[in-house]
Amino acid sequence: MRADAKRNYDRIVEVAREVFREQGYDASLDLVAKRAGVGPGTLYRHFPTRENLIDAIMQSWVDRVDEAADKALAQEGPPRDLLLHWFEEYVALISLHKGGPAKITSAMDDPASPIRTKCEVLKTAGDRVLDWLRAEGALREGVEVTQVARLVGGVATVADQGDLDPATVRPLLEVVADGLLV
Amino acid sequence: MRADAKRNYDRIVEVAREVFREQGYDASLDLVAKRAGVGPGTLYRHFPTRENLIDAIMQSWVDRVDEAADKALAQEGPPRDLLLHWFEEYVALISLHKGGPAKITSAMDDPASPIRTKCEVLKTAGDRVLDWLRAEGALREGVEVTQVARLVGGVATVADQGDLDPATVRPLLEVVADGLLV
DNA sequence: CCACCATACGGAGAGTGTCTCCGTTTAGCA
DNA sequence: TGCTAAACGGAGACACTCTCCGTATGGTGG
Numbered sequence: 001m002r003a004d005a006k007r008n009y010d011r012i013v014e015v016a017r018e019v020f021r022e023q024g025y026d027a028s029l030d031l032v033a034k035r036a037g038v039g040p041g042t043l044y045r046h047f048p049t050r051e052n053l054i055d056a057i058m059q060s061w062v063d064r065v066d067e068a069a070d071k072a073l074a075q076e077g078p079p080r081d082l083l084l085h086w087f088e089e090y091v092a093l094i095s096l097h098k099g100g101p102a103k104i105t106s107a108m109d110d111p112a113s114p115i116r117t118k119c120e121v122l123k124t125a126g127d128r129v130l131d132w133l134r135a136e137g138a139l140r141e142g143v144e145v146t147q148v149a150r151l152v153g154g155v156a157t158v159a160d161q162g163d164l165d166p167a168t169v170r171p172l173l174e175v176v177a178d179g180l181l182v
Numbered sequence: 183m184r185a186d187a188k189r190n191y192d193r194i195v196e197v198a199r200e201v202f203r204e205q206g207y208d209a210s211l212d213l214v215a216k217r218a219g220v221g222p223g224t225l226y227r228h229f230p231t232r233e234n235l236i237d238a239i240m241q242s243w244v245d246r247v248d249e250a251a252d253k254a255l256a257q258e259g260p261p262r263d264l265l266l267h268w269f270e271e272y273v274a275l276i277s278l279h280k281g282g283p284a285k286i287t288s289a290m291d292d293p294a295s296p297i298r299t300k301c302e303v304l305k306t307a308g309d310r311v312l313d314w315l316r317a318e319g320a321l322r323e324g325v326e327v328t329q330v331a332r333l334v335g336g337v338a339t340v341a342d343q344g345d346l347d348p349a350t351v352r353p354l355l356e357v358v359a360d361g362l363l364v
Numbered sequence: 365c366c367a368c369c370a371t372a373c374g375g376a377g378a379g380t381g382t383c384t385c386c387g388t389t390t391a392g393c394a
Numbered sequence: 395t396g397c398t399a400a401a402c403g404g405a406g407a408c409a410c411t412c413t414c415c416g417t418a419t420g421g422t423g424g
Contacts (some may be wrong), residue, residue: 005372028410039374044412102284102343109344114213142353150344151354154336155397161284162291162332171324179361189402210381221403226383352389366424368409373418390404394395 009046012036013056023098025054051114054103063117065093069125079138080177087130087173088166090122092157101160105153108146123149138181151176191228194236207236207281220291221236238283244300247275251307261320261324262359268311269355270348272304273338283342287335290328305331320363 068089107113250271289295
């Protein structure tokens with residue numbers, strides 16, 4: 001990749017992150033191009049679809065979900081607290097951008113989605129948490145990580161779309177946790 | 183309302199229901215107008231925003247949710263079965279159109295939404311079910327109908343966006359039910 | 365150091381959808 | 395039947411997406 005190309009690529013991602021945070025994931029891509037000081041052609045060459053651009057943006061905080069799982073596992077305490085703590089981190093992270101939860105959660109079931117790789121990272125992070133709970137004998141039979149991702153993703157989606165604050169979301173996550181644990 | 187106005191109003195709703203079922207809630211409104219045999223101006227006079235049109239479409243199946251609650255209550259059986267049965271009906275009904283669950287569920291938290299009245303009907307239906315469960319002593323302390331609507335709405339949203347079949351959704355609803363019941 | 369060319373740029377513009385304005389038509393009443 | 399308020403509908407302004415292609419430039423071999 002030529003130096004000027006990389007410069008533009010990085011700048012577009014940076015500007016897109018900002019614009020999407022301001023206006024949501026359906027903001028105008030021409031606006032992103034304009035603010036980044038490039039033509040629309042340049043933007044669309046680097047990112048043929050909106051999804052591709054979102055994918056690039058998400059990379060950084062998918063990594064943080066991975067860390068959050070480790071952090072949750074490092075803590076002492078009863079399984080329910082651990083699970084809830086992880087749920088809250090997860091929701092907070094995928095809600096960093098308006099529309100993010102819906103995007104991530106629906107991509108989980110779409111093998112063709114460009115952000116699929118991100119979902120895989122989220123799933124393996126979730127699996128580490130579930131494995132630990134299983135080892136503790138705290139988890140009900142037959143619980144799959146996909147189910148958990150859908151449940152928590154659903155709560156996050158609702159919270160995002162309704163602008164709910166963490167205190168309102170907490171009891172919802174508690175219901176999910178109680179439904180999952182023995 | 184003049185007779186020709188009413189004729190057009192009804193025809194637009196009818197056509198919109200069909201078009202939205204085919205193409206989802208983001209279908210072109212000009213197309214709806216064209217198929218209904220009216221000018222765009224006529225459509226936008228009757229329904230200034232897309233939401234207003236959706237509101238009109240939803241009226242009929244909100245009524246059916248109301249009936250479903252009564253039907254669920256009329257059944258014999260343990261509280262868990264009753265709750266699950268109602269959940270499944272609820273999900274099926276608000277999923278009649280692609281994008282419906284997200285629309286309905288996010289409108290629940292938006293006092294300014296044009297489809298707010300519909301949400302109220304859903305909530306009172308839900309309250310009848312919860313009241314019965316409470317009377318049976320089957321419900322946990324402090325559960326609010328809004329919470330239940332959010333949880334089930336979240337599951338429905340995920341199911342809708344991921345095109346999940348009822349057999350896949352069922353275990354998710356079971357988790358929610360188990361988290362709500364004593 | 366320079367010339368070359370593959371690589372990248374960027375903007376004009378086609379296609380599509382939203383929504384409004386306003387001249388024309390018509391229902392319903394006196 | 396004639397009048398008027400209500401309703402119609404389509405032309406068109408504006409916005410967004412995405413492509414095509416002429417122009418510019420970075421990087422490298424001579």
